[in-house]
Amino acid sequence: MLDVIRARWQQGYxxxxxxxxxxxxxxxxxxxxPVMQGRDCPADCQRCVEVCPTAAVQIQAxxxxxxxxxxxxxxxxxxxxxxxCPKGQISFTQEYRLGAAKREDLIVERGCPxxxxxxxxxxxxxxxxxxxxxxxSAGGCNACEADSNVLGTPAWDMGRFGVQFVAxxxxxxxxxxTGPVPENMREALLKxxxxxxxxKVVIAVGSCAISGGPYAGCREVHNGVDGLIPVDLYxxxxxxxxxxxxxxxxxxxxxxxxxxxxxxx
Amino acid sequence: MSPAILFLCNGQRVDVTRCPVTSMADFRQLVLxxxxxxxxxxxLFVRPAATDRHLLTAVLSIPEAGQLALAAAEVxxxxxxxxxxxxxxxxxxxxxxxxxxxxxEGHPWLKPIRFQPACGGKGPAARIGVTNxxxxxxxxxxxxxxGPVHAGVIEPGHFRFQCHGETVYHLEISLGYQHRGVExxxxxxxxxxxxxxxxxxxxxxxxxxxxxxxxxxxxxxHTPVPSRAEALRGVAAELERIANHLGDLGxxxxxxxFLPTLNYCGRIRGDVLNATAVLCGxxxxxxxxxxxxxxxxxxxxxAGLLKDRLADIERDARSAVELMFNTPSVLARFxxxxxxxxxxxxxxxxxxxxxxxxxxxxxxxxxxPYGIYRLSHLPVCTWDSGDCFAxxxxxxxxxxxxxEFINEQLNALPEGPIAVPAKPPAAxxxxxxxxxxxxxxxxxxxxxxxxxRFALYKVVxxxxxxxxxxxxxxxxxxxxxxxxxxxxxxxxxxxxxx
Numbered sequence: 001m002l003d004v005i006r007a008r009w010q011q012g013y014x015x016x017x018x019x020x021x022x023x024x025x026x027x028x029x030x031x032x033x034p035v036m037q038g039r040d041c042p043a044d045c046q047r048c049v050e051v052c053p054t055a056a057v058q059i060q061a062x063x064x065x066x067x068x069x070x071x072x073x074x075x076x077x078x079x080x081x082x083x084x085c086p087k088g089q090i091s092f093t094q095e096y097r098l099g100a101a102k103r104e105d106l107i108v109e110r111g112c113p114x115x116x117x118x119x120x121x122x123x124x125x126x127x128x129x130x131x132x133x134x135x136x137s138a139g140g141c142n143a144c145e146a147d148s149n150v151l152g153t154p155a156w157d158m159g160r161f162g163v164q165f166v167a168x169x170x171x172x173x174x175x176x177x178t179g180p181v182p183e184n185m186r187e188a189l190l191k192x193x194x195x196x197x198x199x200k201v202v203i204a205v206g207s208c209a210i211s212g213g214p215y216a217g218c219r220e221v222h223n224g225v226d227g228l229i230p231v232d233l234y235x236x237x238x239x240x241x242x243x244x245x246x247x248x249x250x251x252x253x254x255x256x257x258x259x260x261x262x263x264x265x
Numbered sequence: 266m267s268p269a270i271l272f273l274c275n276g277q278r279v280d281v282t283r284c285p286v287t288s289m290a291d292f293r294q295l296v297l298x299x300x301x302x303x304x305x306x307x308x309l310f311v312r313p314a315a316t317d318r319h320l321l322t323a324v325l326s327i328p329e330a331g332q333l334a335l336a337a338a339e340v341x342x343x344x345x346x347x348x349x350x351x352x353x354x355x356x357x358x359x360x361x362x363x364x365x366x367x368x369x370e371g372h373p374w375l376k377p378i379r380f381q382p383a384c385g386g387k388g389p390a391a392r393i394g395v396t397n398x399x400x401x402x403x404x405x406x407x408x409x410x411x412g413p414v415h416a417g418v419i420e421p422g423h424f425r426f427q428c429h430g431e432t433v434y435h436l437e438i439s440l441g442y443q444h445r446g447v448e449x450x451x452x453x454x455x456x457x458x459x460x461x462x463x464x465x466x467x468x469x470x471x472x473x474x475x476x477x478x479x480x481x482x483x484x485x486x487h488t489p490v491p492s493r494a495e496a497l498r499g500v501a502a503e504l505e506r507i508a509n510h511l512g513d514l515g516x517x518x519x520x521x522x523f524l525p526t527l528n529y530c531g532r533i534r535g536d537v538l539n540a541t542a543v544l545c546g547x548x549x550x551x552x553x554x555x556x557x558x559x560x561x562x563x564x565x566x567x568a569g570l571l572k573d574r575l576a577d578i579e580r581d582a583r584s585a586v587e588l589m590f591n592t593p594s595v596l597a598r599f600x601x602x603x604x605x606x607x608x609x610x611x612x613x614x615x616x617x618x619x620x621x622x623x624x625x626x627x628x629x630x631x632x633x634p635y636g637i638y639r640l641s642h643l644p645v646c647t648w649d650s651g652d653c654f655a656x657x658x659x660x661x662x663x664x665x666x667x668x669e670f671i672n673e674q675l676n677a678l679p680e681g682p683i684a685v686p687a688k689p690p691a692a693x694x695x696x697x698x699x700x701x702x703x704x705x706x707x708x709x710x711x712x713x714x715x716x717x718r719f720a721l722y723k724v725v726x727x728x729x730x731x732x733x734x735x736x737x738x739x740x741x742x743x744x745x746x747x748x749x750x751x752x753x754x755x756x757x758x759x760x761x762x763x
Binding site for chain 1: 379380381382390393413414416417418419420421441442443444445446449450457458461462465466467468469471512525528529531532534535539542543544545546547548549551552561581584585588591592757758759762
């Protein structure tokens with residue numbers, strides 16, 4: 001017993017102050033939400049498009065200008081485009097708020113908001129003070145799963161916001177789905193979805209769950225959750241940082257004083 | 266020595282034409298002899314040769330010689346199975362039957378393991394989860410079915426227990442829910458996506474699989490890796506091991522209801538992942554290991570930061586883990602639960618922590634050293650009780666060894682570049698690459714075609730060897746000990762299902 005108390009004293013209080021206090025330190029080399037700088041891509045330059053493993057980058061020509069657009073729902077945050085661009089048009093920032101309630105808001109282009117809105121009014125109304133989630137790994141590689149699971153540890157302690165993973169879909173308000181959804185997992189995902197009582201929410205975590213990620217186009221998978229069940233919140237990343245996942249969840253239920261996005265300056 | 270067998274080193278390439286092909290009878294005898302002499306079956310698979318010919322291929326690891334052996338025989342629609350004499354071939358032969366519609370005759374348990382389409386994706390797939398499950402009959406016998414969706418935040422798989430009262434007589438493990446077609450997706454590579462597929466084939470072993478892949482590609486293309494890159498790969502690999510082992514130790518404590526260590530280790534595991542992110546920006550090491558070297562360097566400031574973080578991690582981990590091992594109520598649950606004797610471990614071909622916890626000194630870093638482990642040796646940590654305690658304790662021993670190893674490396678990082686440009690793989694070559702991931706032995710076998718593209722990519726995750734070990738560990742145990750036994754193996758579903 002004394003040993004237990006001694007260890008408890010030694011380990012200290014570790015729950016982070018965020019979101020009321022400072023943001024927990026992110027690694028210097030962290031790849032957060034990208035920004036697209038100018039709209040003067042040189043004619044014929046396709047470097048960013050050519051190096052992207054998941055066709056997340058596109059070049060759009062409007063009014064005689066060529067500019068890049070990046071779909072963070074497909075992006076693996078490998079920075080290949082950033083390194084390849086001769087003009088420095090694409091750069092990955094430390095912005096951890098990557099989640100979005102609408103699929104199209106995951107596409108980053110010049111002048112778009114620094115981060116996208118996550119709030120779903122229906123979710124705020126029903127689950128604002130208590131959100132219980134059933135996690136379904138559908139072809140996930142255990143990275144998204146691990147970084148979702150870690151939110152239950154004392155450092156993140158998402159229970160303090162009323163968010164919790166529960167053991168049964170019958171006890172849940174929604175699903176948090178990871179992975180590209182293999183055909184072998186389709187039926188189990190659908191059955192779990194139908195076992196959750198309505199009203200319910202679906203959260204797709206990681207580029208696999210949003211677009212298939214590195215498995216997009218493989219015959220054995222369904223390119224993510226969209227098209228199988230309706231998705232209320234998308235959380236990009238490969239895998240998303242726990243901070244990104246938690247911020248997106250808090251944005252979904254509209255935690256009090258949660259900032260709303262403003263256009264990029 | 267028979268000429269029908271080719272000996273090679275870990276991470277060595279050979280010309281495809283030099284790969285031996287013998288008759289099935291000779292092949293069987295070769296494999297039986299080598300296994301009897303103490304070899305381990307690292308891989309057994311079918312590879313397509315010239316039109317409509319298929320070669321049954323075995324990769325054996327021979328610890329005494331520090332070498333690998335390659336043997337092959339032409340196979341038709343059927344061949345006499347190896348499993349009856351070599352139990353560790355059991356899962357491999359089920360895979361062969363499923364992937365190639367080749368029947369290992371006399372196999373005692375020929376059921377699908379992944380429910381994947383046969384013949385390179387062209388054939389039909391069995392319906393997932395529908396198979397002739399083993400069933401027991403009798404008074405008071407009951408069956409418990411769990412999954413594919415589990416209660417925790419973990420991957421999907423289906424377990425069926427045959428119980429009499431609380432006692433488990435048999436556990437059948439039926440996987441395949443995570444099958445994404447990894448091996449098929451890798452064919453035709455290397456391409457833009459190849460490394461990302463490898464890094465996500467078992468996401469908690471990103472570094473382990475990425476090193477195995479890069480080593481194979483570097484062998485195929487004759488690309489020498491700078492020593493600084495080898496050292497940084499070693500640092501990342503050991504960080505991965507520490508993070509996962511500490512997470513497992515915490516989860517084991519949680520499974521016996523000892524919450525202090527569960528909570529401390531859950532947090533400390535995150536600190537270790539953050540240490541990996543200091544190195545490359547990603548908590549799982551995505552984007553760090555690439556053919557030719559690594560992408561991120563450590564300057565003195567970052568190396569110092571990493572060392573400071575590791576000192577904190579060591580202090581916190583020691584208090585959390587020693588608390589657990591000093592608590593009698595924890596030991597009472599760990600000791601004697603889910604024991605695998607050394608003889609069984611050897612016969613079924615266990616690898617990694619599970620093998621070492623049963624007393625086998627099986628560790629690729631020691632048996633077939635590669636990269637930094639050729640220069641810097643880590644002792645093999647073993648224990649002999651084979652139970653949940655041993656699997657927990659070996660993890661803790663390895664965490665301490667790995668911390669020491671990382672500090673050594675950070676204090677003496679070799680000078681020089683961190684990468685060289687990787688050349689394209691040469692044509693018609695084959696390479697075998699083994700690494701020791703945190704779960705155990707990872708084996709990648711790669712063969713290129715006439716244009717230097719991957720014609721075959723075979724992945725054997727450590728979980729592939731070990732899932733059957735979990736099934737055996739549960740025999741005669743209480744069903745309530747399943748979470749504990751399961752966590753003590755902590756096997757990968759996606760690494761198995763591919």
